[in-house]
Amino acid sequence: MSLVLGPMLRYCDETSATVWAETDRSATVSVACGERSWHAPTFAVGGHHYALVIVEGLDPASSQDYTLSLDGRAVWPPPESPYPPPRIRTIDRSQPTRLAYGSCRTSVPHDREGNATNGVDALRALALAVADGVAETPDLLAFLGDQVYADLTSEAMREYIMARRSLGEPPGEEIKDYEEYTHLYWLAWTDPANRWLLSTVPSCMIFDDHDIRDDWNTSWTWHEEMNRTSWWHERLMGGLASYWVYQHLGNLSPDELRQDEVYAMVLAHERTPGGDELDLTDVVRDLARRSDRHPEAYRWSYARDFGDSRLVVVDSRAARVLEPSRRSMLDPAELAWLDDQLRGDVDHLLIGTSLPFLLPPGLHDLEAIDEVLATGAFSSEMLSRPVSRVAERLRQKVDLEHWAAFNEGFDEVFELVMAVARGERGRAPATVTFLSGDVHNSYVARVEDAARRHGARSLIVQAVCSPIRNPMPRGLRILMSASAKSLVRPMRWIASRSRRVPDPTYPWTVTDGPWFDNCIGELRVAGADLELTWRRGEVPAGEDDPVLATVATVHLQGAEQPVS
Template sequence: MGDLCVGPFVRAIRPDGVAIWTEWSHACEVTLTVTEADQNAGQEPSSLVTHVRTVLVGGRYYALSQLTGLQPATWYTYQVAASEQQKEPEPAVAETTIQCFRTLDLPDAQNTLRLAYGSCRKLSGIEPDALSAFGSWLTASVEQRESVWPHILLLIGDQIYADDFTGRRKQKRFHNQPDPEAEPVATQSFEDFALMYQEAWTDQGVRQVFAVLPTYMIFDDHEISNGWNTSSMWRANALQHGFERALVDGLVAYWVYQGWGNIGMNAPDEHDLLTIMQQAARDDQDVLEDLRACIRKVIYQEQALKWHYTIPTMPPLFVADVRSDRPAILDGRDPANVAPRIMSMEQMEELRAWMKEHAEVTTLLVSSVPAILPSLISFAEYIMGMRPLHGNAVGSLQRFGHMLAGMQQKVALRMSFDHWPVFGATWRELVKLFATRTRDIIILSGDVHFSYAIQARRTLFPSRRRPTIYQLVASPFKNELEQRDKRLISGTAWMKRAIYGGLYTSILPMRQEKSTKRVPHDMLFQNVVALVTLSPQTHKKGQYAIRQVYLGVKNGKSEEVGSTDIHT
């Protein structure tokens, strides 16, 4: 009988369906039983049941159980069980873990949407674990789940730290210029990455969070290595120094543990990796090499593979890939001659079309790295991303522009500038896209190891008829900003407003818990989970009032440590 190793995790959610992800010790048939939670007294409980075979990847067994035919905005309890050779299935999870989920509202319901989000969870640190503590917060508030629990959880980067192989061995970090003498990260295999996910996700508090909240994920750099794809030459340098296997196996592991659950309810023919998983469930063959072959083609730019996706919430949500989709130079071109981009033109075009489709409503954009940072930092990144002579100059001006671009790139790498403003081409496209909007854009990000909220407009003069970008940031779950960086960021906090790159930005007030006093610098430097509540404005169709609350850890428990209210 297969034992449950990791999970169960509630993953993709719809008004009429759900996907539950699990990892098992042996091959088995997984039975998912779902029962409506709030049936009338005396009514015989009716359940829906589905069965799937495990999928074999690298000697490990996984299942993504999908069930449709559910009612919207409804609470369900569920059980997962495993059986072999026609034996009766046995429950796989201890009764101490609450297992339930709520389906999404119908898009036209015009109800409040609650989100939880955050990023950056490094197990080796001694800091309190905000995501684990959040599990106890959910358990304590289970009776009020309809009014206080978030409808979905967004994990937006650095769910593992692949360059911090805790408990087994330390890997040397691969930066933009790999050290040929260093222990090669290519020794990291799929099994190495899988062990890291298993270690990260078997914590009881985290397991409880994933067992009840529909969870969507996207990678940032530490899923592969610190600084992954920071520059357009990163991939070429990595491949030249023997890092292919780490890149390939890291992305295979990301797919199995994170990406599959994001889009698992889509039709298999919509994604090459879904097709491979569907075939694997039928023939019981290990598909590690098939997944590797597909992703290897992506690494060498022989094939495109989408990691970005949308979620059918209201307001609607687009989860962008701003890490792996950065164009890489593999053909020897000089990077100083290439306009820096944080995502491909193809993904930007999809984002543009999606924004147009939802032109009459506030939209949510998830970007693992922030688009807008505190004023002085964001301005400095924007300056390093400018290419005023790119594509226009000739002769000596062209040579000067080439030299200037090379200097800008060196400074950006030295200062770890890795966010939207330093990628000039896509920054201009984002600002141009914003200029076409009549409704607000809310961007949710992590990465930077401190938390804040900033607004940006196209004009100095606020107007009800002009939309606003609200950049909300929550980071980390469990990590710590180095004191040097903390002093640097705090030292620049005096600059609350800035004008650059077509935007006027200003930091938003953050209030202390149960107080009108502001948090110092309007920034939090501690481990948090952020809760965002979006309430539809009855007098402004398509607009939402926004409240963000940060839950920190005090005496091992989740407690409010700061909040920001935005009235649009």
């Protein structure tokens, strides 16, 4: 009996935590801190075995080493580990929050060849720096999409696929089903340094398109095209089922786990000892099917609270409304949930969404224009259909499917944010900050003159960190940087002359960046202010392991708010 993957320290608050693990067979998984221990039997999905141990009754602001055992035999930390013992650190609400975040991480070897093709893994550089004591341990790692690439597989993943089936069989080199997803996650999370980091720092996650497939839920046309293939249904079921197991479960608090319609079955089964291992394969597949057909049936979004800040993580992929006449990033149920979550009475409100809410303005206008054209903006039917087809192809080809391409949802969310910033939903936070990834460059954008022009009492910011390890080709970086700036005036000129392309009610501008390095972002609370830092990994000459190097630091002065 052995540990296949993990342990991963996932949820953590003042008095509780959850620890996730995958094993090679049915077992009782135990977590021990000192003389206390907590246990959970494994459950099965697709012939694989998993456990999520709920650790409760901890002291606030405490830090304890832990060990993980299978049927009473200690398996983690491994003997002679070069890393410090894994620890569970409960939240200390008197200390300022430190959050690391990023997106887009490919799984290729950490050797010279892998670094040459995909760059140095910024997450691994952080792991080694934390282990060596040269970087502080974050309170949370927030992975904002594309933890795995189901459509762009590595050589190791292709070798695994070829051992199961021919690459001539659809979908070729892409992931086909749940079984192949399990190996994809194994490749992503088994590097020793990263595995240690994930065992000792809490993490939260949300999917983006590559977790399933590029352009996932871009449009109704895309949706119809994919459903006509012979392989898409199995891919989607495998992708959503594996996401629930490997990523989503750890996002939930112990109370939320007890309320989750599927995990409640695991907890009920635990209370009837002596039976066979619970097999959730059919149940999780049914959840995947229902959540795809009826997004309101299951919520992937969630929130986490710290002493001085609140993080609300929004599903900007699976909850979309795609009807051409009514496109929105969020369906009514998801928007209602977000409406409940976006409240003041916290020093800093953080909103995690894989897709940047505030794109560079020129790109925002380009996407808004493309949306109008793709839905048929011309009164002449002779022109409308061909223009619509071209706009749709462009939307899919160059990923014009961010919040700007779903303007109805964009406006609704922006109004909610401005209500928070004006103090209409409790005491206004010092900052409202969107944290995002996806676009393979990092930058900071701010709403312009929000206090004087819009009555905001909060600084409103977009902070992007992308990629962790999947750099944009150098030539494309130059083009992207230049176009983001050069597009501003012409796109605004075009947009302003169309009654169907909306003018942003609350204009913003990019103030810092873009940076194209593989980076891990860090957000540090400093009273009413925020400090944002981007760090990359560098491999010194003659060395094998990377060190952390600072790419940029941006200080944001938040609004001092009276305590009500």
